[in-house]
Every structure is written in C-alpha cells, then in structure tokens.
Amino acid sequence: MPSNNKQKPEERDSFCRIRDSFRHFARKSSEVLGTAWAFIGSLIIIAVWGLTGPMFHFSDTWQLIINTGTTIVTFLMVFLIQNTQNRDAKAMHLKLDELIRAIEGARNRLVDLEKLSDEELKQLEEQFTRLRNKASERASEIEEIEEEKEAHYT
Numbered sequence: 001m002p003s004n005n006k007q008k009p010e011e012r013d014s015f016c017r018i019r020d021s022f023r024h025f026a027r028k029s030s031e032v033l034g035t036a037w038a039f040i041g042s043l044i045i046i047a048v049w050g051l052t053g054p055m056f057h058f059s060d061t062w063q064l065i066i067n068t069g070t071t072i073v074t075f076l077m078v079f080l081i082q083n084t085q086n087r088d089a090k091a092m093h094l095k096l097d098e099l100i101r102a103i104e105g106a107r108n109r110l111v112d113l114e115k116l117s118d119e120e121l122k123q124l125e126e127q128f129t130r131l132r133n134k135a136s137e138r139a140s141e142i143e144e145i146e147e148e149k150e151a152h153y154t
Contacts, residue, residue: 012056076120 030039049066056062097111116124 023083023087026080027087029080030084033080 046066049062053062093114095114100106100108100111111125112122113124
C-alpha cells in the first residue's frame with residue numbers, strides 16, 4: 001500500500017499491524033509447512049482419503065473432497081510462499097548491495113541490479129562473459145608458463 005498523506009495515522013498503524021502479522025504468520029507457516037513432517041502429514045491425509053474410497057464407492061463427492069482441499073491449500077500456499085520469497089530476495093539484495101558498496105573498485109552500478117531493464121541486464125551479462133573469457137585465457141596462459149617452468153627445472 002503506497003503511503004498516502006491523507007491517510008489517518010491510526011489507519012497506517014492498523015495496516016502496519018496487519019502487514020506485520022501476515023509477515024510473521026507467513027514466516028512461521030513456511031518454517032512448519034516446509035518440513036518433512038508436514039510432507040508426511042500430507043501423505044497420511046492422501047492415504048486416508050484413498051482408503052476411504054471403497055467406503056464412499058469412489059463417488060463424485062469423495063473425489064470432490066480431495067480436489068477442493070488441495071485447490072484451497074495450493075491457493076493459500078502461493079501467497080505464503082511468495083511473501084517469504086519476496087522478503088528473502090529483498091534481504092539478499094540488500095546484503096549484496098552492502099558488499100558492493102564496501103568493496104573498493106566494485107562497480108556501484110551493480111547496486112539495485114534487479115531494477116535494470118532486460119536489455120541492460122543482457123548487456124551486463126555480455127560484459128561479464130567477456131571478462132570471464134579473458135580471465136580464463138589469462139589463467140590458461142599462467143598455467144602454461146608454470147608448467148614450462150616446472151618442466152625446465154625438473
């Protein structure tokens with residue numbers, strides 16, 4: 001939600017509390033639901049559902065239960081996962097930005113790299129490819145010189 005000067009302070013505080021509550025809920029949910037126990041639990045649910053099939057004569061209602069349940073869970077998990085990934089990506093970008101700023105000689109242009117256009121990213125990728133190739137060629141040359149020195153002294 002963009003900041004709005006016309007918004008009352010209590011409305012901003014309320015929104016911040018909701019956002020923070022969701023962030024906390026999403027983080028805890030991803031920690032719990034990303035475990036082996038959660039996976040085993042889901043397997044048990046599916047097994048129980050499958051075993052009840054004969055009891056319900058594999059009816060349309062029986063099938064609808066699992067379809068509806070998995071659809072709802074998937075729908076909700078998308079938001080939880082996306083929230084967690086957005087926060088993790090933002091934290092990673094900030095850490096990398098700090099490293100770039102702290103290293104003398106680093107190109108500060110690489111700070112906020114994620115905000116560049118696709119064309120700018122492609123050009124930068126091409127620059128790094130050229131740098132990598134030059135470094136590889138130089139490493140090969142140094143390796144050859146070292147091998148010649150070893151052969152000469154042995």
